[in-house]
Amino acid sequence: MDGAGARADALVLFGITGDLAAKMVLPALYRLVRDGFPLGRIVGVSRGGRTLDDLRQHARKAVEAQGPVDDAVFAEFAGLLRLAAVDYDDPDSFQSIVAEVADRRFLAHYLAIPPDRYAETAQALAAAGLNERARLVVEKPFGRDLASARALEARLTRCFPAEEVRRVDHFLGKDAVESLLTFRAANTLIDRTLHRDAVRSVQVFGIEDLDVEGRGGFYDDTGCLRDVVQNHLLQTLAMFVMETPETNAAEDVVAERVRALRAFRTVTPEDYVRGQYEGYRDTEGVRPGSTTETYAALRLFVDTERWAGVPFCVQAGKGLAATATEIVVELRSPVPASRLTRAVADAPPDLLRLRLEPDAGVTVQLLAAHGPWPALPAPSAELVDGVAAAADFPHLTGSNVTAYERVMAAVMTGDTRRFASMRAIEECWRVVGPLLDLPDPPIPYRKGSDGPAEAARLTPGRHWYTPAP
Ligand SMILES: NC(=O)C1=CN([C@@H]2O[C@H](COP(=O)(O)OP(=O)(O)OC[C@H]3O[C@@H](n4cnc5c(N)ncnc54)[C@H](OP(=O)(O)O)[C@@H]3O)[C@@H](O)[C@H]2O)C=CC1
């Protein structure tokens, strides 16, 4: 496969007993087995205290939590599982992994463990010779800022060749995100419309009605900007604004995505509003008096021929009124050159909504005459109605597990397009750099609301659209 490298015939899964593995990775691996993907051996790595039988039962529960389980498929999946116990402070203990993979041709090590363990785990793998004929895959977050991301990359690439390091951003595994590019490139109507000549502004939503749930400790150290904006939403936006790559080969797609990110202007604190939902500080693991943001809204510009001057208003957060990932394109109003267009100047603008989640599709909101013209011509805004035409893309509406299925397949094949490249990560940190760790307190907002009203000032019409119901 292009952009891939060697195909792994064994997966070494660090953190197999953890939250991410239970919610996403194990169910995704089960589905890959069900779909006939040749996974090879799966060596779960844990600090111990479990038997292989425990692990299989744990995997069964994780898979069952995501839907019906086929016993025969599960038996095949469970048959691939092995268990290795390690002590992360004792590199010699990594020999337990060596024993499980001795006969394998190429390894994929997947680190689903706390990020502060990535570098020393890579070192221990190298000390055990497990960096030979091997790929290293790390989960997000990749660093806390540009400097720490570069420092982490330097430590990882001392142990593994740079071309065998992969950094997960599961939004790049989402069908609907990947399809943004195809959708535009394949449709002249859309491609021609998505241009500064026609677009007044773009709003990008990554909002969730859920709160931080049981992840208070993790979230309080991270915040909304680092959790979803620096990575998922900027990568999604890059997929939206990028030009069509020369070919569909992974290296061309990755390079074009980076080119797009390089054109993102660094955001200044004036173009940023952060909020915190009321009650957040009562969450277990959250520091008393925490100023971590659970909401982030920002305005950025993309300095390309296509997008120059168009404001991109990004909004993300938890504890909000709805859960949706959506790009709302606000089109310019007609030039008021005639009586008719002057009369509709105050009517709402046309919108193109690219819905990514929960249901993928496109909704177009247009204006049309709302009834027969009266006998006396008196064109006014009252003669115009908003109409919406929606097309659903059910084939692109996948669960998060589906996204992880694609990510885990790419972990095995190495396909670079479904990962964040180091260049892309650097650009994303650059873009949000001035916004990280600001001292001012976040603006409180009510749980279940649309977030702080103050954020409206970031949009040209002082108004955020509501993602399509
Ligand atoms: N949970 C989520 O929804 C998401 C998580 N991620 C990322 O995935 C990775 C794993 O996250 P998550 O599963 O939530 O993490 P967990 O806190 O659940 O930890 C995962 C596993 O790592 C092992 N572990 C825990 N602490 C340590 C430690 N100090 N040193 C070494 N191993 C340790 C434990 O396994 P054992 O005791 O068996 O050794 C644990 O089950 C992180 O990088 C996270 O940022 C990314 C996106 C979403």
Ligand SMILES: O=C1O[C@H](COP(=O)(O)O)[C@@H](O)[C@H](O)[C@H]1O
């Ligand atoms: O990585 C993360 O992403 C999820 C949102 O992803 P989705 O696939 O569920 O839309 C977010 O809830 C979580 O806080 C973050 O760590």
